[in-house]
Amino acid sequence: MAMISTNEFKNGVKVMMDGDPCSILENEYVKPGKGQAFNRVKLRNLKTGRVLEKTFKSGDTLEAADAQDTELQYLYNDGEMWNFMSPTTYEQYTVSKETIGDSAKWLKEQDICIVTLWNNNAIGVTPPIFSILKVTETDPGIRGDTATGGSKPATLETGAVVRVPLFINIGDILKIDTRTGEYISRGK
Amino acid sequence: MSIYQGENKIRTRLLLRAKILAKVRDFFAKRGILEVETPLLCKATNPAPYLSNFYCDNLYLQTSPEFAMKKLLAAGSGDIYQICKAFRKEEFGRLHNPEFTMLEWYRINFDHHDLMDEVEELLKYTINSSKASRYSYQEICEKYLKLNPHKITVKKLKQLAKENDLLVAGISDDRDTWLQLLFTHLVEPNLGIKQPVFIYDFPASQAMLAKIRHHGKIKVASRFEVYYRGIELANGFHELSNPREQLRRFNLDVKKRCELNLPKIEIDYDFLAILSKIPRCSGVAVGFDRLLLLAAKTTSLNEILCFRE
Numbered sequence: 001m002a003m004i005s006t007n008e009f010k011n012g013v014k015v016m017m018d019g020d021p022c023s024i025l026e027n028e029y030v031k032p033g034k035g036q037a038f039n040r041v042k043l044r045n046l047k048t049g050r051v052l053e054k055t056f057k058s059g060d061t062l063e064a065a066d067a068q069d070t071e072l073q074y075l076y077n078d079g080e081m082w083n084f085m086s087p088t089t090y091e092q093y094t095v096s097k098e099t100i101g102d103s104a105k106w107l108k109e110q111d112i113c114i115v116t117l118w119n120n121n122a123i124g125v126t127p128p129i130f131s132i133l134k135v136t137e138t139d140p141g142i143r144g145d146t147a148t149g150g151s152k153p154a155t156l157e158t159g160a161v162v163r164v165p166l167f168i169n170i171g172d173i174l175k176i177d178t179r180t181g182e183y184i185s186r187g188k
Numbered sequence: 189m190s191i192y193q194g195e196n197k198i199r200t201r202l203l204l205r206a207k208i209l210a211k212v213r214d215f216f217a218k219r220g221i222l223e224v225e226t227p228l229l230c231k232a233t234n235p236a237p238y239l240s241n242f243y244c245d246n247l248y249l250q251t252s253p254e255f256a257m258k259k260l261l262a263a264g265s266g267d268i269y270q271i272c273k274a275f276r277k278e279e280f281g282r283l284h285n286p287e288f289t290m291l292e293w294y295r296i297n298f299d300h301h302d303l304m305d306e307v308e309e310l311l312k313y314t315i316n317s318s319k320a321s322r323y324s325y326q327e328i329c330e331k332y333l334k335l336n337p338h339k340i341t342v343k344k345l346k347q348l349a350k351e352n353d354l355l356v357a358g359i360s361d362d363r364d365t366w367l368q369l370l371f372t373h374l375v376e377p378n379l380g381i382k383q384p385v386f387i388y389d390f391p392a393s394q395a396m397l398a399k400i401r402h403h404g405k406i407k408v409a410s411r412f413e414v415y416y417r418g419i420e421l422a423n424g425f426h427e428l429s430n431p432r433e434q435l436r437r438f439n440l441d442v443k444k445r446c447e448l449n450l451p452k453i454e455i456d457y458d459f460l461a462i463l464s465k466i467p468r469c470s471g472v473a474v475g476f477d478r479l480l481l482l483a484a485k486t487t488s489l490n491e492i493l494c495f496r497e
Contacts (some may be wrong), residue, residue: 007278029281030370033423034396037279038204038356040373055356055373058278099220 004060007131014046014065017054020063020119021046026046029058045157046116047123049101067118074107082107084115084122095122105160106131127178132187133157135172138164201494204480212291212476219268221293228258228273232456235441236396237448240277242286249275252473253292253314254372255396255459258427261294262465271476282488283345283419289476292438296469299399300410300426304386306413307422310474311384315483317394317416320384329367330351330388332375337391345370360447364393379415388412396479397434398425401402414474416482424472431463453467 004015009027016022017103022043031037037058045053048069049141074091081094082104093115099122106127107113116124138154154164154174162176164183173187192198210314216223233248234255240248250256252274253401260268274290295303309394311317329337332350346368349355354373359365380383388411392400395409402408410426429432445453480492490496 007280029279029284030372031238031279031281032372033283033420034236034394036359036365037238037366038369039371055354055369057356060358092479114268 001066004064005061006041006056006060009039009041014045014067015062016065017043017045017052017062020048021067021123022052023067024188025051030055031058046118066120067114067116069116070115071112072115072122074109074111074113076109077104082125084113084125088110090182093117093122095125099123101124103127103178105158106133106176108133108158109123129178130178131158131178131185133160133176135164135168135174138168138170140169192494193197193496194486194488196484196486196491197260197495201492204484204492206474208483209271210336212310215310215313216269218295219267222265224257224260224265224268225272226250226260227264227272228275230256232459233453235445235453235455237444237450240279241451241453242275242277243451251276252290254471254473255456257292257294257471258459258466261296261467261469262462267293267295270467272325278439280472280497282490283478283481285477285489285493289416291295291474291476291479292471294427294469294471296467298426298470300388300424300470303424303472304388304414306410307424307472307474308384308386311414311416315479317482318383320380320386320414321387322386324389325387325391326389328375328379329371332378333370333400340367342366348463359391364391367391372443372486376415376420377418380417380419384414384416384421386412386414394436395428397428397437400433412472415480419478419482420475421478421482422472422474424470429466429468431460431465434463435460 004013009024011024012023013024022045024043025043026111030040039056040056041056042051043054051068058103070176073087075083075085081096082100083094097146103125111128113128115122133156135154136157140154150166151163152166154163154168155167160179162183175184176188177184229251230250231247234251241250241251253270253272257268257270265425271289273287273289273400275287277286278455308320326337329335341362342363349366349369354369354376356369389403389408390411392407392409396408396412400407400409411426414422446472477489478490481489484491
């Protein structure tokens, strides 16, 4: 397996840390005036999403992780697993409920997502930044009220609940920022 | 090689460098200190294990002009300063570049406290810094790490590193390395937030090329470092002139290099031969690019250097 040295730790490089694949976020070179140099590294565990900080001796190496982010199309949920397909190779991947986590509530069939593959297994799913979803349930809209800052909850076709302006009605198509879960605008 | 990174425009960078260079030269001219040049290519180099050398055709690119400048001092140069390039392989980061500019000077009949006064004046003159504060290494460790660096055991240092999530794999049981790990991570970021801070009287084991003296029952190195806005800016010594003691320290470095599987470096016997002839003096090296960084109030060399690999 390829080894990667601390001076090659750049943003996005994937390494193995305590048995899990991790992605490097930041790498700060720290050196006392006269002495051993260190690298203070921020990594994201690709399985759990947790961010950890580790200090290494400069020049130390970690095993490279065979992990990459791939664009896959979400096909369907069979009740147990979420199914994806590569639009280029047509290879199919299944993702468990645990792995997909909170991302599930933003996924509409046919959406293109970023799926992290490790040793060709899906270990994480990032939904598209903006998701276009239909309102299935919300209190009746207040006619003409397009300016006041009021908001109300609305349930979307995927089951996600978001805060929306008062004028939104059932059947409206909304654009949602999936990173924050915030309403952006009425879609087409 | 023509990549420059960051926001600052090239012209802004060039003007700043030229302005501070002129101020530095003016500062030394007013004091009658002579500007000198020494070779960048050297037959011998400092064996310190933490320095990694560029080496080609039996010649080293200097990691600092220290040995050559001391040869000038021993030959009767008088007070001297130099602005030159220094090279340290593998050092790359926000505050490091493998090729960098160093400002180094030597003052005859100064001890390290006299030289700290002069460094403070240089900082005021070049980057308008405010009045500096001074702490001994022991005082600053007591303040931020709650420990006496001259007495603490390696075991306790490791425990403290663990408590602070700083446990690093593969470090030997070397007290100084553990002290430095804690110092760089837990002390340095707090130093010189508003005004420059001088730290002096380091543990004798971190003396490098400085004199060692007794402070009560403890041996301390007459060495200082300067920090400003969390950045280590300079290192100074009350210079050791005892060749026997210097050889003893070089031999320790050579042994350590061997243990760490680092390239072997021959001891510079020419340097040892002149060492007893250098006058009583103190010397300091300032990272010139970092001085510019402080002048520009930025936090990365990406905003200062015009060429960055």
